[in-house]
Ligand SMILES: N=C(N)NCCCC(=O)O
């Protein structure tokens with residue numbers, strides 16, 4: 053039987069013919085998911101910030117990242133790939149999440165992510181606060197088993213509860229570990245720094261399955277050393293990449309809710325992500341972008357470029 057050939061992916065309109073600032077924003081001016089027959093990668097917004105412990109505003113993150121992604125161009129010379137030519141990437145819009153009921157919100161995110169994934173798409177989620185990583189990991193682990201979480205963040209996010217609440221942006225990875233969603237030999241934080249509640253936080257964190265490449269380790273070992281440790285830890289496990297934009301120094305990402313001094317530069321983060329090539333990435337998020345605290349789109353642009361590097365890695369990983 054003759055098979056109909058897979059249609060060429062639809063990319064963004066040519067920016068030399070359609071102004072970048074025209075039209076409602078989709079990520080990188082890519083098509084909406086209802087404009088394509090199928091998607092290899094779906095961009096999903098999660099406008100939710102009811103889990104934050106300090107400054108709010110991440111509910112406006114997805115729209116801001118989309119607006120800040122209009123200048124991205126089709127060819128990525130740093131990875132020698134044109135991601136839109138290799139993958140059908142489409143914008144699936146935003147999940148309608150209950151801002152008043154965290155339990156229901158977590159359930160809604162799991163359901164919506166599972167539905168997008170059931171059509172065969174890898175999901176790149178734009179947050180939203182870090183609470184959203186838990187339901188995404190629940191969805192992924194049902195198909196992939198225990199996941200290696202590669203977690204870029206100033207914070208551990210393996211704390212227990214806030215005001216007795218189990219679902220918050222400081223607790224997703226403790227819940228995930230307790231629920232058996234994580235490969236305890238292969239999870240890793242990158243870029244952590246700053247004050248903790250107690251020194252036992254680090255003992256708890258290690259017990260929950262995480263190794264650590266601190267922000268200060270970049271000073272000593274450089275990006276190359278960080279990438280070597282990252283690849284050794286992740287091995288060939290299914291990897292979920294969770295990027296809290298506050299992993300960047302506040303100079304590189306002021307628009308976030310719980311900023312900590314002494315962070316990575318955007319160049320260090322982008323270069324570290326390029327080191328993911330060849331690994332088995334099953335999903336990713338970019339969270340904690342809070343536009344009310346941003347200036348001149350600094351944080352939105354950083355997040356858009358982070359997404360672009362991740363999409364380039366996914367494109368390079370696709371068998372020809
Ligand atoms: N930004 C995230 N995801 N977590 C921050 C937790 C801050 C705190 O417990 O003080």
Ligand SMILES: [Zn+2]
Pocket residue numbers: 205206207296298299310340
């Ligand atoms: Zn953080």
Ligand SMILES: [Zn+2]
Pocket residue numbers: 182205207209221296340
């Ligand atoms: Zn976080």
